[in-house]
Amino acid sequence: MAEAEKSVQGLERRLGHLGDVNMLAIEQYDTAVERIAGLVEDGKLLRDRRDQLVSIAEQLEDERKTRLMAVFDHVNKNFSRVYGILQPYGSGKLRMENPKNPFDGGLEMDCVPPGKSKNTRRSQLSGGEKSMAALALIFAIQDYEPGPFYYLDEVDQNLDPFNAERIATLCRMRSQRAQFMMVTLRKVSLILADHHIGITHAGDGRSRLITDFDRAAALEMSEEFEAERKAQAEAEAERAEMPELPDPEDMPRAPEPLGAPKSLGGLAERAGVEVTEGDAHEEIEAEGGTIESLRERTEDWTEDIVERDAVEQAPDDPEPEPEAEQKEAE
Incomplete structure (x- = not known):
């Protein structure tokens, strides 16, 4: 019997060390599970949208390069022909500074007037020879897209x-x-x-x-x-x-912008903030539309939630005992 009482006392001490029981633990757990599920869903949606945008950007970059190189090849042929007309027995061609990534470099003209070395650089040409090369480029572009x-x-x-x-x-x-x-x-x-x-x-x-x-x-x-x-x-x-260039009407279109994430809406509700989908989208755009601004707003709302929870869980002031009231009255 003594051992049983001793065991009971030990259990009571352990329960006392645990402190007050949070009666809202189950409800808070369900809320946390629901919020985590919302975050997972939003994360998947954002990753899918990112992959879609990356794919569209790659397609547009490929088509842009295809169109540029097709036009460049045609204008280059025109330039060689026109320069030969303006400078008989001379030769000229256009050259990309960065053929692998043409948009990261410029365009160079390799012109050899009659009677000069093939290693002649454009900077070594006279003013008149530079004028002839520039006019040849103008006429070459005119042949492709007349004005x-x-x-x-x-x-x-x-x-x-x-x-x-x-x-x-x-x-x-x-x-x-x-x-x-x-x-x-x-x-x-x-x-x-x-x-x-x-x-x-x-x-x-x-x-x-x-x-x-x-x-x-x-x-x-x-x-x-x-x-x-x-x-x-x-x-x-x-x-x-020439090979048919991509039709602009067939190019991929950017999808409609996403609204406020559902998980952010749940956070706003817990923080006591009323935000509609349109208002949230306008606020994000006003703040620059960056992930950093969205993170800062989420942290502010999280602080509000912590403060509200602390106030709600704080015990009420204990009522004064009758003896204390009587002493104060005396």
Whole structure:
């Protein structure tokens, strides 16, 4: 009997050491399990959405590179052809600085004017030779994607008469498909123009305008015009045979943005904060839309929950005993 009483006393002491029993433990456990399940579901949803966005980004990057390289190859062929016209017995080509990752590098022009070494760098070209290379690039791009008009401001200023005539002749040939407006002081360019607009100084501080000045006779373009037309036809045929580029309408679309996570909504409810899905989305965008801002807000709400739980679990003030009240009254 004594041993039984001793065992009971030992159990009572152990129960006393455990302290007060939390009568809400089961309810709090169920709430925690539900919240963990919500966090797991939100985590899976976010991982799936991340994988989807990464896949879309990779597809768009591949299509962007495909389109760039297809256009580059075509413009490069046009550049080599046009540069050969502007600089007979010369050669020119375009080159990517970073062929593996073309968007991480620029574009270089390797131009070798007639009579110069193949190792000649672009920085070693004269001003006129650089002008010829730049104009060849403009015409090469025009052959791929023609524009309605072109404005050239004294592009022949640094050119010798031979090259100035080449530029004027090429502009004249291409004027059948586009309008060229050129500011020039070179006679050869003026001779090949259809119309002239002259600006002259009258000596009184004002400018005079001379317009509608037609040429007396149309110039014969001879064999060069026919050769240029043939080259243009070949370029158009090559473009028609190019592989079909991806249709922009078939490109993947980014999914609709996700709303506030369900687990965050449960946290707001426990913190006593009323937040609708639209309000939560607007708040996240206002704070920068970053994970860091979302984490900070979650920590603030967690602190509010801890404080509320501490207040709810605090024992009420004990009522004063009758003897103490009687002594205070005396």
